[in-house]
Amino acid sequence: MLEVKNLSRSYEKGRMVLNNVSLSFPEGSFTIIAGPNGSGKTQLMRHLNGLLKAREGEVLLDGRNIREDLQAARRRIGLVFQNADSQIVGQTVASDIAFGAENLKWPRQKINEKLEELLTELSIGHLRNRRPHTLSGGEKRRCVLAAVLIMNPEIIVLDEPFTGLDYQGVSDVLKDITRLHKDGKTIILITHDLEKSLAHADRLVLMKDGEVVKEGEPADLIEDVEDFGIRRPWGNERDLETMTWLKV
Amino acid sequence: MAEGLIFQYTPGESILHRIDIRIKLIGMIALSLVLIKVSPFRLCFLLPVLLSLDICSRNDRRISLPPPILFLMPLIIFAGNFISLGPWETGGFKPALAAAGFRALRFICILWMAQLFTETSDPMSITPAFYRLLKPIPLIPAGRISTSMGLSLTLIPLIISEMGEIRDAMVSRCGWNPRRPVRNLTSMGIPLLEGVLTRAEALSDAMESRLFTEDATEPELLDDSLRTSPSLFLLLLLTALFMGERLLLNIDILESFMNFY
Amino acid sequence: MTKMRIRTTVLSAVFTALIAASAFFTIPVGPIPIVLTTMFILLSGMLGGAKIGFSAVATYLILGIIGLPVFAGGTGGIAKLIGPTGGFLVGYLLAAPLAGLIYNPGPDSSRTRKIILAVLAALVGGITLYIPGIPWLKQSLSMDWPAALQAGLIPFIPGDLIKCAAAAVLAVGLKDRFRDFLTEAEEE
Ligand SMILES: Nc1ncnc2c1ncn2[C@@H]1O[C@H](COP(=O)(O)OP(=O)(O)O)[C@@H](O)[C@H]1O
Ligand SMILES: [Mg+2]
Numbered sequence: 001m002l003e004v005k006n007l008s009r010s011y012e013k014g015r016m017v018l019n020n021v022s023l024s025f026p027e028g029s030f031t032i033i034a035g036p037n038g039s040g041k042t043q044l045m046r047h048l049n050g051l052l053k054a055r056e057g058e059v060l061l062d063g064r065n066i067r068e069d070l071q072a073a074r075r076r077i078g079l080v081f082q083n084a085d086s087q088i089v090g091q092t093v094a095s096d097i098a099f100g101a102e103n104l105k106w107p108r109q110k111i112n113e114k115l116e117e118l119l120t121e122l123s124i125g126h127l128r129n130r131r132p133h134t135l136s137g138g139e140k141r142r143c144v145l146a147a148v149l150i151m152n153p154e155i156i157v158l159d160e161p162f163t164g165l166d167y168q169g170v171s172d173v174l175k176d177i178t179r180l181h182k183d184g185k186t187i188i189l190i191t192h193d194l195e196k197s198l199a200h201a202d203r204l205v206l207m208k209d210g211e212v213v214k215e216g217e218p219a220d221l222i223e224d225v226e227d228f229g230i231r232r233p234w235g236n237e238r239d240l241e242t243m244t245w246l247k248v
Numbered sequence: 249m250a251e252g253l254i255f256q257y258t259p260g261e262s263i264l265h266r267i268d269i270r271i272k273l274i275g276m277i278a279l280s281l282v283l284i285k286v287s288p289f290r291l292c293f294l295l296p297v298l299l300s301l302d303i304c305s306r307n308d309r310r311i312s313l314p315p316p317i318l319f320l321m322p323l324i325i326f327a328g329n330f331i332s333l334g335p336w337e338t339g340g341f342k343p344a345l346a347a348a349g350f351r352a353l354r355f356i357c358i359l360w361m362a363q364l365f366t367e368t369s370d371p372m373s374i375t376p377a378f379y380r381l382l383k384p385i386p387l388i389p390a391g392r393i394s395t396s397m398g399l400s401l402t403l404i405p406l407i408i409s410e411m412g413e414i415r416d417a418m419v420s421r422c423g424w425n426p427r428r429p430v431r432n433l434t435s436m437g438i439p440l441l442e443g444v445l446t447r448a449e450a451l452s453d454a455m456e457s458r459l460f461t462e463d464a465t466e467p468e469l470l471d472d473s474l475r476t477s478p479s480l481f482l483l484l485l486l487t488a489l490f491m492g493e494r495l496l497l498n499i500d501i502l503e504s505f506m507n508f509y
Numbered sequence: 510m511t512k513m514r515i516r517t518t519v520l521s522a523v524f525t526a527l528i529a530a531s532a533f534f535t536i537p538v539g540p541i542p543i544v545l546t547t548m549f550i551l552l553s554g555m556l557g558g559a560k561i562g563f564s565a566v567a568t569y570l571i572l573g574i575i576g577l578p579v580f581a582g583g584t585g586g587i588a589k590l591i592g593p594t595g596g597f598l599v600g601y602l603l604a605a606p607l608a609g610l611i612y613n614p615g616p617d618s619s620r621t622r623k624i625i626l627a628v629l630a631a632l633v634g635g636i637t638l639y640i641p642g643i644p645w646l647k648q649s650l651s652m653d654w655p656a657a658l659q660a661g662l663i664p665f666i667p668g669d670l671i672k673c674a675a676a677a678v679l680a681v682g683l684k685d686r687f688r689d690f691l692t693e694a695e696e697e
Contacts, residue, residue, distance in 0.1 A: 051453050052355065071459060081458045086447045087454030089400050102464035111465060129259075133406060276576050284591050358589070361578045378575065392518065396568045399522035400529065404579075407523075407530040415536070433548065433675035434682075436536070441556070441683055444523050445690060452512075452519045460515055 001026050001076065002186065004154055007047060007057035019210040021057070025155065025213065031201060032218070035207030040080065041190045044207075048127045048188075049077045050072050078153030082160045084140040085133060093135070093143050094119075094128040100151045111150075114208075118146045119121035122176060138169025145176060155186040162196055162245075170194050170196055170245045179247065194225065195233035199244035206230065264305040264368040268378035268473040272369060275482045276361050283357055283490065286350040289497060291357070298360050305368050323352070343364050375401065376467030391462035399451075407444065414439050512694040517561055520690070524553035524565035529572060529579040544581055548672040550601050551634045554609030555680040556687040557626065562605030570598060594646075596645025597661075600638040608634030612680055616688065622682075627680045631673040 002025040009018040018040045025031055035041055047059055048053045050070045057065050066073035069175050081087045090096025094115060101111040119125040122142050127135060132143055141161055148156065158177065162170045181187045189197060198204070204221045206214040206228045210214050213228055214221055219240055226232050259265075264272075282290060379394035414436055418424060424432055520564025531545040573580045573589065580589050580598070588597055612630035614623045639662055647657035 018445055046453065051456055074457055079453075081450060081454055081457075083450050085406070088456060089399065089402065089451070091398065091459075099464075100458040103459040103461050105461075105463070105465055108465055108468055118452075122399075131405075133402075151458070191356035196421055216456075271614060277574070281591075335535055354592050362578055365576045366578070374575065374577075378571075392564075393568065393571065396518055396522045396525065396564065398570065399519065400525040400568060401577075401659060403526035406527050406535055407526045411530060415534075419609070423521045429671045430674045430678065433536070433545070433671065437548075437552075437675060437679045438682065440527075441679060442686070443685075444527060445686055448516070448519050448523045449690060451523075452515045455519065503557055509620060 001062060002048065003060040003063075004044070004047070005058050005060065007044070007054055007059065008053070009043060009047075009055055016210045018047075021207075021210070022207060023212060023214050023215070025186055025188060027154075027186055028181075029202055031189070031203045031205060032194070032198060033188065033190045033199040033205045033207060034192050034225070034230050036098060036192060038177050039207040039229075040210040041207055042159055043210075045079060045159055045188075045190060048157060049074045049079055050080055051079075067138070075151050077152055077157065078148035078151060078156045080141075080145055080148050080156065080158045080161060083095045084137070085146050087144055087147075088132040089141075091131065093124065095130055096132050096143065097146045097150055100147060104151060114150055114152075118149055122146050122149075124193065136169065138172045141165065141169065141173050142176060145173070149180075154186065156180060157188040157190070159190045160192075161189070162191060162193055167245065171247045172248045174200075174244065192230050194230065194241055194244040195223075197243070198222070198233070199241050200246075215242050258367055260305070260368065260372070262305045262368065263474070264364060264395065266474050268475045269369050269373055270381050271475060271482065272365055273381065275478070276365055278486060280358060282331060282486070283354050286354045287493075288350070289493055291350065293326050294357055295353075297485065298357060298364070301364055302360070305364055321322075342367065347349045347476075362491065365415045373467075379467060395462060403447075405445075410443060411440060414443075446493065454478060513691070515559075516691060516694045517564075520557050520687075521553075521561045521564045521568065524549065524557055524561065525568040525572070527533050528553065528565065528569045529577075532579055533580055543668045543672070545667060545672065547601075547604075547635070547638060548676050549630055550605050550638075551608045551673065551676040552679060554605035554607065554634065555612040555630055555676065556683060557609065557615065558691075559606035559609035562609040563602065566601045566605045570602065575600075588672060593646050593649040594642070594661075595649075597638060597642035599641040599645070604634040604637040605643070608676075611643050612684075614684065616685065623684070624677070627677040628674075630680070631677040634676075635669050635673040 004021055004023045007018055007021045009017060010016045021040075021044060023031075031098065031198075033041055033044070043052070047054055048066075049071060050059070050066050053067070061073050065075075088096050091097050092171065098111050099114055100243065101114060102156060106114075117124075119128060122145065123141055124139065127139060129144065131184075132140060135143060145158075145161075156177075161173055161177075165173065174197060177187060177189065181200065191197060191203065198218050201218055203213075204216065204218045205212055206221065206225065208228050214224060222240065279294065283294070360373075373396045375398040378397065379390050382388050382390035382393060418436055423435060527549045528546055533547050537545055550562075550566060552564040557565065569579065589595065608630040611633055612626045614626055618626075636672070643657050643661050646652070646661045647654065650657075650660075652660065
């Protein structure tokens with residue numbers, strides 16, 4: 001279980017980028033964090049694995065502050081950042097995916113086995129020797145997801161993973177996310193695009209100006225989202241189940 | 249476009265593709281050193297070697313024309329050298345012509361080698377190979393250097409296309425004013441450097457999240473790459489070259505090393 | 510692996526890529542197109558600091574030495590380094606850290622101070638490029654001094670002045686951002 005307690009951060013005086021944020025993410029949950037641009041979602045995510053040190057408040061993993069063992073926390077909490085292009089380190093898809101495992105100093109054979117497994121799981125085996133930057137948006141997104149998955153994290157945080165993807169791309173990525181959730185991973189999905197994914201979430205967190213303004217079951221919150229600067233998926237009588245771009 | 253320029257790697261199964269990259273690297277460096285001193289003998293010796301390597305490296309065994317820049321640059325060098333050496337300095341028209349010609353030919357050789365190397369070496373394995381090459385040398389931070397090289401190689405094509413985009417955007421907003429060159433440069437430099445910094449931030453976040461360390465599992469080298477026979481070939485080639493020079497032209501090997509140009 | 514270490518490695522790699530990429534670009538700045546390599550060499554030291562400047566240029570030279578076509582005109586190879594223009598490549602290695610040593614204003618320096626330091630750094634760095642370059646050229650082509658200056662210095666002066674001026678302007682404008690990037694890492 002991942003918990004954020006009373007987390008605050010400001011850069012200049014007077015403007016809080018994060019203001020007393022407290023949240024918890026139980027094992028196996030699927031949370032969507034939504035909020036307009038600049039509401040602090042990415043800043044929150046960067047605290048979750050200690051990229052930013054909490055100045056006020058703390059981040060706890062299974063009750064212990066993540067700073068006690070950052071290495072372990074970073075292995076267990078996988079972050080997929082917003083801009084796919086700038087998180088690619090390898091010169092081919094395969095070498096980029098292997099990067100995390102190499103840093104864990106796994107023997108080569110174990111890395112290769114895990115790599116094969118992931119390539120099949122995400123059906124990107126045919127891309128293995130491609131240069132990552134030449135991939136399509138959806139392929140690139142799945143490549144960076146695989147790069148995080150190789151460390152076998154329990155919690156996966158995705159920052160606006162649908163930006164710039166076409167229908168096919170969104171649907172592919174969504175399929176992977178829901179499968180990971182079914183496999184028991186804790187999912188934290190940051191997006192302001194509820195229409196594409198809300199159906200799969202079991203919790204919705206609304207943020208504005210660095211604060212958590214609402215939190216609860218998606219069904220209870222959906223009528224209020226427009227008050228906080230997020231577009232409610234079109235259609236008033238619309239069922240929550242239809243709020244997905246997953247092809248069936 | 250630029251991507252094609254730098255990484256003209258074309259996957260293949262030729263001998264040159266299968267030679268261990270470290271040997272290719274050493275070979276290229278050794279031959280470049282040999283070419284520091286150009287002589288007709290050395291050129292006559294190396295050009296056929298390069299030609300046959302080139303033929304070997306083609307998958308379809310057909311000699312295709314090298315890119316036009318291969319012809320253009322030597323011409324410039326030839327002309328430049330010819331003018332700057334000048335018949336009056338070298339004491340005659342012919343020696344100047346010859347000297348300029350040699351330098352142009354040497355340039356062709358070097359470009360040709362670079363071309364063969366990049367064409368047959370998977371950029372992905374260049375840095376691991378380099379790491380293996382450096383690692384035994386004491387006091388050299390092999391891990392840091394090869395990480396840095398690998399990252400740069402990943403970034404170069406991205407930055408080239410970014411530069412192109414920024415330039416095009418400026419042109420389409422009529423941003424070029426030939427009379428204000430400094431302003432042209434700064435208004436191109438700001439978005440470029442800002443963008444590059446944002447990229448650096450994101451990249452270091454990603455690397456930190458993925459637990460980057462310099463003593464990670466060592467990179468993999470292809471096991472089935474050729475080592476022994478190419479090394480022997482390289483040794484033989486160099487021996488033949490120096491012996492030939494000594495026997496035919498009576499040049500002392502040591503002296504030829506000392507003699508810059 | 511500390512945050513600082515990662516950030517310096519990444520920043521140095523980014524500058525290497527900028528320097529190498531610029532070899533492929535001619536920019537129609539004034540009446541004649543120029544190559545921006547020296548501008549990015551100076552900036553790598555002025556924005557990243559002496560250490561990053563040095564390692565960025567060193568990595569760039571290594572890429573070139575192992576044969577990747579990153580030197581001017583799309584060339585590479587060790588012969589280029591030892592050849593007539595090799596001195597300029599050695600000059601790169603000195604200019605970047607030197608410019609970084611001179612232009613190192615604190616966060617609270619006044620704007621005038623920054624401008625003066627930046628101009629000084631760009632000029633000194635720009636001149637340093639030629640210090641190993643010209644004698645090397647003279648020696649390897651056995652020219653006399655006037656000829657070497659004519660071939661290796663005089664035609665490049667206008668372009669280099671433009672590039673130095675631009676480097677100074679950019680360094681003044683962007684230094685804070687780059688310093689934040691590195692000091693943010695220190696505090697964590
Ligand atoms: N290094 C920084 N210095 C000052 N302000 C920052 C810094 N990083 C982020 N911010 C501010 O934090 C706010 C939240 O940003 P972010 O978390 O990226 O929003 P979101 O991801 O929700 O769109 C933004 O208003 C941004 O300006
Ligand atoms: Mg964001």
